[in-house]
Amino acid sequence: MKRSIGKTIVTRFILILLTVITLLPFAMMFLTSTKTNAEFYQGMWSLPKNIVESTSHNYSEAWAEGNFGQDFMNTVIISFSALALALMLSSMVSYAIARRNLRHAQTLSNLYLVGLLIPGMVGLTPMFVMARFLGLFNTRIILIILYTAMVMPFCVFLMTSFFRTLPSEMEEAASIDGATPWQAFSKIILPLVRPAFVAAGIFCFLDFWSEYLYGLVFIVDPTKKTISMGMLTFKVISGFKIDWGVTMAACVIFIAPVLILYILFQRQVVGGLTAGSVKG
Amino acid sequence: MKHNRLRTRSDRTFDAAMTGIPTAVYVVLYLLPCVAGLFFSFTNFGGYSLSFKLIGFANYKKMFADPAFFKSILNFLKLYLGTVLICFPLALGVAIILTKNPSIREKHLYRVIYFFPSTVPAMLIAIMWMAMFNPTLGVLNRILGIFGFKAVQWLGSTKTVMTSITLVVIWRQFGFYMVYFMAGVTSIPTDIFESATIDGASGWRQVFSIIIPLTWEVIRTSMLFYIQSAVNIGFDIVYIMTQGGPDNASQILPTYMYQQMTKNLDYGMASAIGVAMLVVTMVLALVVLKLTKRETYEM
Numbered sequence: 001m002k003r004s005i006g007k008t009i010v011t012r013f014i015l016i017l018l019t020v021i022t023l024l025p026f027a028m029m030f031l032t033s034t035k036t037n038a039e040f041y042q043g044m045w046s047l048p049k050n051i052v053e054s055t056s057h058n059y060s061e062a063w064a065e066g067n068f069g070q071d072f073m074n075t076v077i078i079s080f081s082a083l084a085l086a087l088m089l090s091s092m093v094s095y096a097i098a099r100r101n102l103r104h105a106q107t108l109s110n111l112y113l114v115g116l117l118i119p120g121m122v123g124l125t126p127m128f129v130m131a132r133f134l135g136l137f138n139t140r141i142i143l144i145i146l147y148t149a150m151v152m153p154f155c156v157f158l159m160t161s162f163f164r165t166l167p168s169e170m171e172e173a174a175s176i177d178g179a180t181p182w183q184a185f186s187k188i189i190l191p192l193v194r195p196a197f198v199a200a201g202i203f204c205f206l207d208f209w210s211e212y213l214y215g216l217v218f219i220v221d222p223t224k225k226t227i228s229m230g231m232l233t234f235k236v237i238s239g240f241k242i243d244w245g246v247t248m249a250a251c252v253i254f255i256a257p258v259l260i261l262y263i264l265f266q267r268q269v270v271g272g273l274t275a276g277s278v279k280g
Numbered sequence: 281m282k283h284n285r286l287r288t289r290s291d292r293t294f295d296a297a298m299t300g301i302p303t304a305v306y307v308v309l310y311l312l313p314c315v316a317g318l319f320f321s322f323t324n325f326g327g328y329s330l331s332f333k334l335i336g337f338a339n340y341k342k343m344f345a346d347p348a349f350f351k352s353i354l355n356f357l358k359l360y361l362g363t364v365l366i367c368f369p370l371a372l373g374v375a376i377i378l379t380k381n382p383s384i385r386e387k388h389l390y391r392v393i394y395f396f397p398s399t400v401p402a403m404l405i406a407i408m409w410m411a412m413f414n415p416t417l418g419v420l421n422r423i424l425g426i427f428g429f430k431a432v433q434w435l436g437s438t439k440t441v442m443t444s445i446t447l448v449v450i451w452r453q454f455g456f457y458m459v460y461f462m463a464g465v466t467s468i469p470t471d472i473f474e475s476a477t478i479d480g481a482s483g484w485r486q487v488f489s490i491i492i493p494l495t496w497e498v499i500r501t502s503m504l505f506y507i508q509s510a511v512n513i514g515f516d517i518v519y520i521m522t523q524g525g526p527d528n529a530s531q532i533l534p535t536y537m538y539q540q541m542t543k544n545l546d547y548g549m550a551s552a553i554g555v556a557m558l559v560v561t562m563v564l565a566l567v568v569l570k571l572t573k574r575e576t577y578e579m
Binding site: 008011012014015018019021022023024025026028029032040041043044089090092093095096097100102108111112114115116117118119120121122123124125126127128129130132133145146148149150152153156180181182185206209210212213216217228231232234235244247248251254255258262266269270 | 290297298299301303309311313315316317320327330374378381383391392395399402407408412418419454504505507511515534538541548554558565
């Protein structure tokens with residue numbers, strides 16, 4: 001018994017140490033966002049003297065400098081359009097792969113799997129030419145369609161395994177009752193895989209929130225910037241003395257929606273990742 | 281397919297629409313550009329004017345003559361291997377601890393905390409860690425100072441910069457793979473462990489003879505899919521932290537490609553690097569698949 005108590009203490013120590021290592025940078029970020037820059041240079045863990053003043057200064061400065069109001073709206077418009085498109089298209093093809101007894105189901109599934117292996121950056125130049133050619137350069141539309149295509153492989157991967165978990169009698173029962181394949185899909189199957197939509201939707205949204213490479217390449221107009229492009233305003237350039245208080249305030253603004261989403265949906269996020277994929 | 285005979289015309293129309301529309305979008309907007317990159321690697325496309333010429337292998341010659349190119353391949357492989365060799369065993373170890381110790385009641389809390397960094401945009405993590413790596417104020421040098429070590433120029437020195445970046449990636453991905461491996465460990469039927477215990481197999485013996493073989497496919501899949509993640513996360517973090525510097529010491533393939541595109545406006549050369557990136561990632565995928573091939577065990 002004594003040995004197992006010792007073991008428990010060591011285990012707990014490791015787990016708590018990892019928790020501290022995980023949370024320390026975030027704690028530093030929150031703390032710094034409430035301090036003046038001078039206070040930061042006095043010590044990373046010193047407490048602010050006049051917390052209300054320095055905090056409000058940092059956050060209002062960060063909000064204005066990153067032009068976050070506009071960026072936020074752009075990101076919401078782009079993300080939600082791409083999200084709707086990606087979920088609709090991915091659910092269609094995943095359903096067909098998983099449940100329609102297609103002759104080429106495996107080939108089709110592999111085609112999407114390739115997208116999980118090829119880095120999308122490889123196609124950046126042709127995408128650029130295509131955008132210029134279609135007159136979509138510097139529009140939100142090009143980001144919407146590229147974001148849609150970008151997350152499709154992952155969504156198909158996740159949704160296919162979800163569709164496979166449903167009992168096979170569902171469509172038979174539907175067709176006996178006279179439902180067309182489309183009705184069986186949209187009225188019976190789709191409502192049952194809502195958890196897959198939530199999990200895929202959150203992962204896509206997190207991807208869109210952090211994406212800035214496409215933004216940098218395809219958007220030049222500052223009024224069409226996304227929020228992660230706004231964050232680049234605060235990019236730390238080594239050698240320059242930067243205002244860490246304001247930078248960290250911008251980081252907190254940028255991370256806030258992610259944090260809220262994560263707290264609300266942590267079960268779906270942590271569980272959705274592995275729900276069907278490990279067994280499937 | 282026994283159902284095929286029963287398939288009506290409307291069934292076939294349905295299948296064609298359900299697979300055709302999404303696949304057309306995906307192929308045209310994702311796969312085709314990746315293939316078309318090969319064509320542009322033979323041109324002198326400069327990004328502004330849409331008129332460009334075929335220039336043969338000139339971009340490839342330029343690429344192979346640039347030492348930064350080889351450096352960026354090497355650094356990319358370092359980043360990949362560093363994460364796989366350090367992060368994966370650590371993640372599996374903690375996953376085993378959390379699954380096999382029912383006395384830890386707050387298991388779910390640890391899972392949620394460790395997973396959190398992998399949901400945070402990599403760009404923000406880069407900014408945060410730049411403060412942590414600060415040579416005079418940063419936490420890491422403070423801790424080294426306590427033990428009497430000299431301050432390290434984490435991101436400022438060509439010797440340490442790649443290690444620092446790899447550490448950040450490990451820190452971010454640890455929880456993601458832990459959750460992934462945990463699901464693998466949990467799916468092993470408990471009676472296997474029970475009979476192993478009766479047979480007198482120790483804890484370590486169970487890890488190497490039961491857990492690792494039975495979760496091997498999960499580990500292998502993670503190694504495969506991490507290749508693409510390493511490109512994306514690597515780009516986000518290197519671009520913010522060092523932009524490939526100092527002196528190309530932290531240049532990796534995606535940042536090297538981006539540099540040719542934006543700094544030198546050489547989209548042709550960038551495409552050639554893209555092709556190289558495709559070759560490197562595909563070869564890496566094949567090597568990983570070959571080296572990690574084991575007999576699969578039925579549960």
